[in-house]
Amino acid sequence: MLLWQEVIVIKIVRVENLEAGMQLAQAVYSAEGKILLNAGVILKDAYIARLKALGFPAVYVGDPKEAEAIPEVISSNTRRRAITLVRESFTEIKFGGTLNLxxxxxxxxTIVDEVVLSREVTIALTDIRRHDDYTFGHSVNVCVLSVMMGIALELDGLTLRELAMGAMLHDVGKTRIPDQILLKPARLTPSEWQEMQQHTRYGFEVLRGCAELSTRAAHVAYQHHERMNGAGYPRGLEDDGIHLFARIVAVADTYDAMTSDRVYRKGVTPFEALKTIKSSRTRDLDPGVVDIFLANVVPYPPGCKVRLDSGEVGMVIGSKGQDSLLVKVEYDALGRQLRKPTEIELRRHAGRRITQVL
Ligand SMILES: [Fe+2]
Known part of the structure; x- marks a missing residue:
């Protein structure tokens, strides 16, 4: 049973839609991990302007107490520490240093231990990243999602740690890609795209040089853009020719890349991303791994606006795994706003269904 106290009423608001007077539900951190705005702060126009200037795509708005109740796969402390470490390590390599593993x-x-312990997997509330922080937050998200799939695939503890290292470092080769290609706010030219693809080989070279790292983990960097149908790069490997770790990381990487805001486009909703992943099952991505992924994620995050098959429109305010969702119905089937919104629980196999994410 879903406990009513667990209901979450915070939402993600794009920075361009923020208004003075809204309350920040979660703190906003700088690239260096310092707090810029504390949780609970009431937004002023000046703060909103600063968030815009700093390139934050969105923030969490609502009661910070509610935000604390959000079940997170890993603690925000661990996430921040991991992001900071990845940033430092990648910067070190970029300027010719070596990787301190x-x-x-x-x-x-720590991430592996926390994911193992977290009962409920929610993919919705990953950190909101500034555009230039993309690679670092992305590495951590891909690591978390990969471990989650590894657990569902019943990999043993040591193997999980190897997978997690490979996932965390899968894009380390991007440190050798010039910023004008990596951060280009437009489509890459064919020659730039060719250079971009080399991040797989560069990553493998960097990781192969680390004696303490397993070859399997290094191969994640090499193979995470290979596709089941042979259409991937750099070597056009197919099916089982691609290591399981790389097939897992490919799914995590695809999902997180789609849902993230990038310099050149806005991210799609988790729901749309899951739909795309489902459709590329068998063609590009390993169908077994995709099934595991889909069975372990929450497609309708709290704050997500949905239409029900009854025609009513409301907002998801809580979820309990895949089986139960709590929706606050705000508009009736004719689009009239209800004076008193009603809360209903949707169960997977009974009653009303979600037909559209708005
Ligand atoms: Fe990559």
Whole structure:
């Protein structure tokens, strides 16, 4: 049973839609991990302008107490520590240094332990990243999602840690791609695209040089853009020719890349991303891995506006795994706003269904 106290009423609001007087539900951090705005702060025009200037796509709005109640797969502390470490390590490599694996291995082990312990997997509330932070937050998200799939695939503890290291470092080769290609706010030219694809080989070279890292983890960097039908890069491997780790990371990478705001486009909703992933099952992505992924994620995050088959429109305010969703119905089938919104629980196999995400 869903406990009513667990209902979450915070939502993600795009920075361009913020208004003075709204309350921040979660703190906003700078690239260096310092707090810019605390949770609970009431937004002023000046703050909103600053968030815009700094390139934040969106923030969480609502009661911070509610935000604390959101079940997170890993703690925000661990997430921040991991992002900071990835940023530092990647910057080090970019300027010719070597990869110090030990601190990364430590935080990766913590991530594995926390994902193993988290009962409920929710993919919706990942961190909201500034455009230039994309690679670092992305690495951590891909790591979390990959571990989640690894657990569902019943990989043992040691194997999970290897998978997690490979996932965390899968894009390390991007440190050798020039910023004008990596951050280009437009479509890449054919030659730029060719160079971009080399991040797989560069990553493998960097990781192969680390004696403490398993070859399997290094191969994640090499193979995470290979596709089941042979249409991937850099080598056009097919099916089982692609290592399981890379097939797992490919699904996590695809999902997180789609849902993230990038310099050149806005991210899609988790729901749309899941639909696309489902459709590329068998063609590009490993169908077994995709099924595991779909069975373990929450497609309708709290704050998501939905239409029901009855025609009513409301907002998802809570979820309990895949089986139960709590929706606050705000408009009737004729589009009239209800004076008193009603809350209904949707169960997977009975009663009303969601037909559209708005
Ligand atoms: Fe990549």
């Amino acid at each position: 030990q601190p990364i291995q430590e935080v990766v082990n």
